Amino acid sequence: EVQLVESGGGLVQPGGSLRLSCxxxxxxxSSNYMSWVRQAPGKGLEWVSVIYSGGSTYYADSVKGRFTxxxxxSKNTLxxxxxxxxxxxxxxxYCAREWGYSYGSHFDYWGQGTLVTVSS
Amino acid sequence: SSELTQDPAVSVALxxxxxxxxxxxxxRSYYASWYxxxxxxxxxxxxxxxxxxxxxxxxxFSGSSSGNTASLTITGAQxxxxxDYYCNSRDSSGNHGVFGTGTKVTxx
Numbered sequence: 404e405v406q407l408v409e410s411g412g413g414l415v416q417p418g419g420s421l422r423l424s425c426x427x428x429x430x431x432x433s434s435n436y437m438s439w440v441r442q443a444p445g446k447g448l449e450w451v452s453v454i455y456s457g458g459s460t461y462y463a464d465s466v467k468g469r470f471t472x473x474x475x476x477s478k479n480t481l482x483x484x485x486x487x488x489x490x491x492x493x494x495x496x497y498c499a500r501e502w503g504y505s506y507g508s509h510f511d512y513w514g515q516g517t518l519v520t521v522s523s
Numbered sequence: 524s525s526e527l528t529q530d531p532a533v534s535v536a537l538x539x540x541x542x543x544x545x546x547x548x549x550x551r552s553y554y555a556s557w558y559x560x561x562x563x564x565x566x567x568x569x570x571x572x573x574x575x576x577x578x579x580x581x582x583x584f585s586g587s588s589s590g591n592t593a594s595l596t597i598t599g600a601q602x603x604x605x606x607d608y609y610c611n612s613r614d615s616s617g618n619h620g621v622f623g624t625g626t627k628v629t630x631x
Contacts, residue, residue, distance in 0.1 A: 438620065448558070448566065448609050450620030461618045497565055501620075508613055508620070509556035509571035516565055
């Protein structure tokens, strides 16, 4: 059974850092595209970042240069290192497995989410 | 980057049909996928590709696409279909994801 379990969220001051983890089971993280998606309170979904099976990484303009996506193959875990956090980064962060193909992509499994609150 | 625009809210009578649309330039190149989200829960994939449903998704959900518009249709809406729905696609670069603005569906 495929499962994704996020952890690492919490309260952090503006300018601070936080590392989110997403532990996967039932499949191999390194063989799949893996993404982070966030949702600010009362708002819609926002794509944040993706790491391809080959290791290439891409980021939304809103987090580029501040966030880093990575994975640990030995732990079958996805990470999101978040630096220089701002109030507008406050959101529930979801990890998701993504299937990409020439005519599109989709997210077939999602974690339950972890809340990040940036506030003084 | 691309934008995907959805109507903020639609309502449908129990058992009737509702269509949710998603507009954006990237949809001329990529199919949309659709997600259902209920309060306090993670999104759930309901439609992907040309018109594919994951296992466990009822066949009252269907998808279509024309030009720069993708559509999700619920035929015979049920009370449990009341939720927020989001479309998703790749942007014009093909490497960035983009979500629609979301549509709240109310079943009357």
